[in-house]
Amino acid sequence: MAMQITTGTSDLRDITKMERIGAHSHIHGLGLDDKLEPRANSQGMVGQGKARKAAGMILKMVQEGRIAGRAMLFAGPPSTGKTAIALGMAQTLGPDVPFTMIAASEVFSLSMSKTEALTQALRRSIGVRIKEETELIEGEVVEIQIDRSLTGATKTGKLTIKTTDMETIYDLGTKMIDSLSKEKILAGDVIAIDKTSGKITKLGRSFARSRDYDAMGADTKFVQCPEGEIQKRKEVVHTVSLHEIDVINSRTQGFLALFAGDTGEIKPELRDQINTKVAEWREEGKADIVPGVLFIDEVHMLDIECFSFLNRALENELAPLVIMASNRGMSRIRGTKFRSPHGLPVDLLDRVLIVSTKPYLEDDVRQIIQIRCQEEDVTLDDESLNVLTAMGMQTTLRYALNLISCAHVLARKRKSDTVKVEDLRRSYTYFMDDKRSVQWLKEQQGALVFEEIEGNEDVPMDGST
Structure with missing residues (x-):
C-alpha cells in the first residue's frame, strides 16, 4: 500500500513576495559615466571618487581580458565603502563574467585544506565560454494532428510548421508528442525545436492569432512569425566556470554534485586533464576563457601559507583578477612574528595595485x-x-x-x-x-570577568599565536 505524504494544511494563502534588505542592496553599479568619471551620487554610490575611478579602470581592463593574474587591494578604515565598491564592480561586470566573493576566514574549513579552498575559489572565478553549433526548427505551429491506437499504447502525429516563406509537415514520434503536450503547444504558438536534444522552447504566440480569444493571460507574449528557412543552424554560447567542470568530472553522479554542495577535495591530476582539454578547445575555436574576479574580504585573516600559495597562483596561466580588502594598518602577518603593512607580506604587496579609501565627508x-x-x-x-x-x-x-x-x-x-x-x-x-x-x-572598574591579561601586552587581535 502506497504511503500518503502530507504537506501540512491545504488552506489557500495569499503569497506575498518578501524582499530582504541587505547592507549593500542599494548598490547597482560603480556610478561612473562613459568616460569613467565618478558621478557625485549614482547607482547607490556616494563619494570615494578616486577609488571608484580606479575600480572602473580595472573593470575596463577585465572586460578587455588584459588584467588576468593581477591583484588589487582596497585599503582604508572601517566603514569607508571597500565592500560596497567590490559589489558595485560585480554589478557592472554583469552575469557573464564570473565574480566570486569570499571572506578570508572561509578558507580555514575543516572539510578541505586551505590551498584547496583557495584553488576552488580561484577556479570559480574563471569562466569558459563554450560555443556549439546546433540545428533548430523554428516557426509558427499551423496544426497538430495526434492519432492514438485503439488501445492507446501507441501515438503518432503530424506537426505543421510555417514561416513567412514556407510551410513543412513533420512526422512525430511518441516522445515528441509527449513534449508538445507537456509544453501545452497549440496552433498559433511560435516554437523552436533543438534537433539534437529534442528540446521544445515556446517563444510566444503569433501576432496573427492575437484576436483568437477575447481574454488572454497577462503573461502571454506575442511575437512575429519567423522569416526564411524553417531549419536553421545557430551558434549557441553558454558560460560555465572551471570549478563546475571540475566538480562534474570528479564525482560519479556528475552534474548532480553541483547541487549537493559537498564537493570535497579535487585531485590535481583531474584539474590538469581539464586544463589540457580547455586549451585544446581554445585552439580549435570551440571555447574562450573569461577571466573573472575573485574578491577576498578581510584578507589580513589569511596566514603566511595562504599568501605564499596566492603568490604562486597569480602566476598561473589560468588566473583571475584577485581583489582584496583590508582595514588593518601595520599588523602582524598570521603564522609569523613579523609586522607588515595591511597584514600582507611585502612580496605579495609588491604585486598588488593598492587603492586607498578615505573617511566620508x-x-x-x-x-x-x-x-x-x-x-x-x-x-x-x-x-x-x-x-x-x-x-x-x-x-x-x-x-x-x-x-x-x-x-x-x-x-x-x-x-x-x-x-x-x-x-x-x-x-x-x-x-x-x-x-x-x-x-x-x-x-x-573591574566588575567584569577576565578583564586584564598580565605580562603579555602585545596580544594579536586575531587570537593567533
Missing part, C-alpha cells in the same frame, strides 16, 4: 543616509536627517545606518510614519556605539 554621510532611508522605506524629517548625520560623523556610519530601522519601529509605536528626533534619541539611549561602550567599561 559630512555631505556624503547625509546622502548615504537618504539612500538607505529610500531602500528601507523610512521617512525622516529634515531635523532628524541633520541629527542622524551628526551622529554618523561623531560615531560611525554603520551605527547611524543601524539606527534608521530602530527609530522607524519606535515611530510606528507612536502611530507615526515619519521618524522624528525623539525616536532617534530613544534609539541612541537603547543602543551604545563603540566609544560609549569603551566609556561604560571604564566606569565598571
Whole structure:
C-alpha cells in the first residue's frame, strides 16, 4: 500500500513576495559615466571618487581580458565603502563574467585544506565560454494532428510548421508528442525545436492569432512569425566556470554534485586533464576563457601559507583578477612574528595595485543616509536627517545606518510614519556605539570577568599565536 505524504494544511494563502534588505542592496553599479568619471551620487554610490575611478579602470581592463593574474587591494578604515565598491564592480561586470566573493576566514574549513579552498575559489572565478553549433526548427505551429491506437499504447502525429516563406509537415514520434503536450503547444504558438536534444522552447504566440480569444493571460507574449528557412543552424554560447567542470568530472553522479554542495577535495591530476582539454578547445575555436574576479574580504585573516600559495597562483596561466580588502594598518602577518603593512607580506604587496579609501565627508554621510532611508522605506524629517548625520560623523556610519530601522519601529509605536528626533534619541539611549561602550567599561572598574591579561601586552587581535 502506497504511503500518503502530507504537506501540512491545504488552506489557500495569499503569497506575498518578501524582499530582504541587505547592507549593500542599494548598490547597482560603480556610478561612473562613459568616460569613467565618478558621478557625485549614482547607482547607490556616494563619494570615494578616486577609488571608484580606479575600480572602473580595472573593470575596463577585465572586460578587455588584459588584467588576468593581477591583484588589487582596497585599503582604508572601517566603514569607508571597500565592500560596497567590490559589489558595485560585480554589478557592472554583469552575469557573464564570473565574480566570486569570499571572506578570508572561509578558507580555514575543516572539510578541505586551505590551498584547496583557495584553488576552488580561484577556479570559480574563471569562466569558459563554450560555443556549439546546433540545428533548430523554428516557426509558427499551423496544426497538430495526434492519432492514438485503439488501445492507446501507441501515438503518432503530424506537426505543421510555417514561416513567412514556407510551410513543412513533420512526422512525430511518441516522445515528441509527449513534449508538445507537456509544453501545452497549440496552433498559433511560435516554437523552436533543438534537433539534437529534442528540446521544445515556446517563444510566444503569433501576432496573427492575437484576436483568437477575447481574454488572454497577462503573461502571454506575442511575437512575429519567423522569416526564411524553417531549419536553421545557430551558434549557441553558454558560460560555465572551471570549478563546475571540475566538480562534474570528479564525482560519479556528475552534474548532480553541483547541487549537493559537498564537493570535497579535487585531485590535481583531474584539474590538469581539464586544463589540457580547455586549451585544446581554445585552439580549435570551440571555447574562450573569461577571466573573472575573485574578491577576498578581510584578507589580513589569511596566514603566511595562504599568501605564499596566492603568490604562486597569480602566476598561473589560468588566473583571475584577485581583489582584496583590508582595514588593518601595520599588523602582524598570521603564522609569523613579523609586522607588515595591511597584514600582507611585502612580496605579495609588491604585486598588488593598492587603492586607498578615505573617511566620508559630512555631505556624503547625509546622502548615504537618504539612500538607505529610500531602500528601507523610512521617512525622516529634515531635523532628524541633520541629527542622524551628526551622529554618523561623531560615531560611525554603520551605527547611524543601524539606527534608521530602530527609530522607524519606535515611530510606528507612536502611530507615526515619519521618524522624528525623539525616536532617534530613544534609539541612541537603547543602543551604545563603540566609544560609549569603551566609556561604560571604564566606569565598571573591574566588575567584569577576565578583564586584564598580565605580562603579555602585545596580544594579536586575531587570537593567533
